[in-house]
Amino acid sequence: MALNWFKKLKTGLSKSASKVEGAIASITGKKTIDQETLYDIEDQLILADLGVEVSGRIAKKIKDQKFELNKNKGIEKTQIAKTLAEEIEQILLPREQNLYEKVNSKPHVLLLAGVNGSGKTTTAAKIAEKFRLEKKSVVLAASDTFRAAAVEQLKTWGKRVGARVVSGEEGGDSAAVAFRAFELAKKEDIDIVIIDTAGRLQNKKDLMEELTKTCRVVSKLDHDAPHQKVVVLDGTVGQNAHSQLKSFDESIGLTGMIITKLDGSAKGGVVVSLAEKFEIPIHAVGVGEGLDDLQIFEASSFSRALAGLD
Amino acid sequence: MFENLTNKLGNVFKGLTKRGALSESDVENALKEVRTALLEADVALSVVREFIDKVKVRAVGEEVLRSVTPGQQVIKIVNDVLIEVLGSSESELLIDHAPPAVILLVGLQGSGKTTTAGKLAFHLKSKKRKKVMLASLDIYRPAAREQLRILGEQAEVLVLPEIDGESPEKITKRAMAASKVQAIDVLILDTAGRTTLDTAMMSEAKEVFKLSKPSETLLVADSMTGQDAVQTAKAFSELIKISGVVLTRSDGDARGGAALSMRSVTGCPIKFVGVSEKLDGLEPFYPDRAAGRILDMGDVVSLVEKAAETIAEEDAAQMMKRMSQGSFDMNDMLKQIGQLKKMGGLGGIMSMLPGIGKLQKQMAANNFNDKAISKQEAIIYSMTKKERVNVSLLNASRRKRIASGSGTAVSDVNRLVKQQQDMARMMKKMGKMGGLGGLKNMMSSLEGASPNPGLGDGQNSVMDANKMAELQKMMGGNMPNLGNMANRFGGMGLPGLGGKPSKKRR
Numbered sequence A: 001m002a003l004n005w006f007k008k009l010k011t012g013l014s015k016s017a018s019k020v021e022g023a024i025a026s027i028t029g030k031k032t033i034d035q036e037t038l039y040d041i042e043d044q045l046i047l048a049d050l051g052v053e054v055s056g057r058i059a060k061k062i063k064d065q066k067f068e069l070n071k072n073k074g075i076e077k078t079q080i081a082k083t084l085a086e087e088i089e090q091i092l093l094p095r096e097q098n099l100y101e102k103v104n105s106k107p108h109v110l111l112l113a114g115v116n117g118s119g120k121t122t123t124a125a126k127i128a129e130k131f132r133l134e135k136k137s138v139v140l141a142a143s144d145t146f147r148a149a150a151v152e153q154l155k156t157w158g159k160r161v162g163a164r165v166v167s168g169e170e171g172g173d174s175a176a177v178a179f180r181a182f183e184l185a186k187k188e189d190i191d192i193v194i195i196d197t198a199g200r201l202q203n204k205k206d207l208m209e210e211l212t213k214t215c216r217v218v219s220k221l222d223h224d225a226p227h228q229k230v231v232v233l234d235g236t237v238g239q240n241a242h243s244q245l246k247s248f249d250e251s252i253g254l255t256g257m258i259i260t261k262l263d264g265s266a267k268g269g270v271v272v273s274l275a276e277k278f279e280i281p282i283h284a285v286g287v288g289e290g291l292d293d294l295q296i297f298e299a300s301s302f303s304r305a306l307a308g309l310d
Numbered sequence B: 001m002f003e004n005l006t007n008k009l010g011n012v013f014k015g016l017t018k019r020g021a022l023s024e025s026d027v028e029n030a031l032k033e034v035r036t037a038l039l040e041a042d043v044a045l046s047v048v049r050e051f052i053d054k055v056k057v058r059a060v061g062e063e064v065l066r067s068v069t070p071g072q073q074v075i076k077i078v079n080d081v082l083i084e085v086l087g088s089s090e091s092e093l094l095i096d097h098a099p100p101a102v103i104l105l106v107g108l109q110g111s112g113k114t115t116t117a118g119k120l121a122f123h124l125k126s127k128k129r130k131k132v133m134l135a136s137l138d139i140y141r142p143a144a145r146e147q148l149r150i151l152g153e154q155a156e157v158l159v160l161p162e163i164d165g166e167s168p169e170k171i172t173k174r175a176m177a178a179s180k181v182q183a184i185d186v187l188i189l190d191t192a193g194r195t196t197l198d199t200a201m202m203s204e205a206k207e208v209f210k211l212s213k214p215s216e217t218l219l220v221a222d223s224m225t226g227q228d229a230v231q232t233a234k235a236f237s238e239l240i241k242i243s244g245v246v247l248t249r250s251d252g253d254a255r256g257g258a259a260l261s262m263r264s265v266t267g268c269p270i271k272f273v274g275v276s277e278k279l280d281g282l283e284p285f286y287p288d289r290a291a292g293r294i295l296d297m298g299d300v301v302s303l304v305e306k307a308a309e310t311i312a313e314e315d316a317a318q319m320m321k322r323m324s325q326g327s328f329d330m331n332d333m334l335k336q337i338g339q340l341k342k343m344g345g346l347g348g349i350m351s352m353l354p355g356i357g358k359l360q361k362q363m364a365a366n367n368f369n370d371k372a373i374s375k376q377e378a379i380i381y382s383m384t385k386k387e388r389v390n391v392s393l394l395n396a397s398r399r400k401r402i403a404s405g406s407g408t409a410v411s412d413v414n415r416l417v418k419q420q421q422d423m424a425r426m427m428k429k430m431g432k433m434g435g436l437g438g439l440k441n442m443m444s445s446l447e448g449a450s451p452n453p454g455l456g457d458g459q460n461s462v463m464d465a466n467k468m469a470e471l472q473k474m475m476g477g478n479m480p481n482l483g484n485m486a487n488r489f490g491g492m493g494l495p496g497l498g499g500k501p502s503k504k505r506r
């Protein structure tokens, strides 16, 4: 599994990786890291969506490092890449947390939230599949009562992963759907409830309150539910991810995040600055549209791939 | 969506305009901050570089630095370059040749293609009177075709029936044939989302492109995209000829950098922006106005146009008549609220007004928002017909009934009644003043106004109550809610209607 995830992520990150390498290429033959190289490293980190501030800071840290010179009395590219990876890993490591580590209640309720199109429904299916493989029973709550065919989409996935789907009428109360799914799980001794919510932009107050309400209603059956409240971030997102994380955290108190679509050309580098600013665990990454394309987040692999190593 | 960027740039420019003479290093320093602001707004690095270089070349010239108002000159240059980068003119869809004209939508997963397809169909049908057909080539994502079919039904356009097991290429051929037979003007092809690294999916896109020979190939991109926007735009336009960009979710709080980058990278214009999840939430993109918005000059023109579209002229005339008679009852108030909502709610209107960024925040802090407006609506709906016409009927017990009927508190009802009475009084005054002119006059007078109101006058960051009142007057008194707000701006004592959110979504 670990190997598979790494390979997939690497294909996805290959472009950004080669860019980081490209930046480091300007060091070739140099004995010290001069201003030009520094700017280059910084620019390339910016290109990977790490943001101006973090990029500048990481580049500076690289500058302060002492590098051993090779026999041609120059700094080796891979040395810098390694240092880059280490710097990034240091930031990410405290946030690394297996999504499934915290599954210890029954029924265990997991809610997925996020902006439109970020990959919530697909991720819900991927998680359900993982539980199916562990022989755990799952019920999916189609709490997206707004978007056209959202329920159909989840039902199709439900069939594929052998999970029941609780749905309501179109335009109906999304919190009620979540509540009924939880109720059903309790009654029928089902292990896991996954709530798939509608996509919403974080600046829409009403819609964010709807989410708060969903959590509140669900907690009536079990004070600690939803046990996990996970935001799904699109890997192509830029600095707006900060606003997303902040708002979703404020409205429901996030327990973690999942980053999707890292099989594309986007770098997902904003995760690094997110990890600095928010104490919200990173659980997993989406690396494709298939059911087995959700991988546990590993800080070291992510950092090494981002730095263009291996 | 440009709000944050606007605030950042605003600060930079304030520093510049405060000074008399500017040295080259003053400009350099200001531009460094502009660079950071743009990058934080997700503008593509390559575009930022180009932008800064362009501004620098022009700004460091002798004329600028020696002029009486160098700061303003620099701002003017930044504005000009912004417009250049964004594309200098609005561009229409090219779909008027031999039917069926094909519009092909492509983009990454989850960028908003299907919703955009529905919106485009609705736009072409209702505004351009075209006969439209929708066809989904997304055979991969569960229920993707079903989603398009539902949207097609909502837009009341034809949707190509699904046949299981068909390839996207085959569906394309069938859609083209069906469009010919049914005399369709515009065929909209919605494709599956794909990453540009997926070679099989990319060649499928190319095949569909070849088969359908689209008049318009639109790249649908998310406003929240980061630096990858460039990568994606490049990859798609290297593969097929992109003719335009649709920027979705611009009603979010993304800083809009992708908007700046897309056009510069693909060389093709941003044709539309998505502004809501609703079928009519698609608007043409006006580069010059967007540039103005970034510099916090607002967009009075688009506000006026939107108002013109929304407020039926008869309605306005009737309202005017009632106003001049000094009558403004709860029914009128309800109409006002409806219009306000149609115009994209308070948020929509506010974002189009100059200097409003900060105000908006304060308003949010005071809980004066669309939610409050929906609440007002609910209160009025809970009144009887008689009560709506004659507010004086509202004694304590009736108010109690209304409050419980609308799920509000009696204090909310009291507040609304007071507002309505304030407005009625104001209306009466304005009616007496006379000479407000019809909606038409108002339009032309605004259109004739300078497109760059207050550029560089150093005051445009604050929209004062006078300006607000002026605007309100120009609107033929049709926005008493705004007028009312204007009165309260001084003390920021906005009505703090809080409480439960309205049930109705979006």
Ligand SMILES: Nc1nc2c(ncn2[C@@H]2O[C@H](COP(=O)(O)OP(=O)(O)OP(=O)(O)O)[C@@H](O)[C@H]2O)c(=O)[nH]1
Binding pocket: A114, A115, A116, A117, A118, A119, A120, A121, A122, A123, A144, A147, A150, A197, A198, A199, A200, A260, A261, A262, A263, A264, A285, A286, A287, A288, A289, A293, B109, B110, B141, B193, B195
């Ligand atoms: N390449 C790739 N595509 C993904 C990944 N995760 C989701 N997608 C795709 O992204 C698109 C949107 O995914 P959904 O799961 O429908 O997203 P959502 O957040 O539920 O969307 P809304 O409910 O409409 O807000 C679909 O085409 C998915 O197949 C991923 O990790 N990689």
Ligand SMILES: [Mg+2]
Binding pocket: A120, A121, A122, A144, A150, A196, A197, A198, A199
């Ligand atoms: Mg969904």
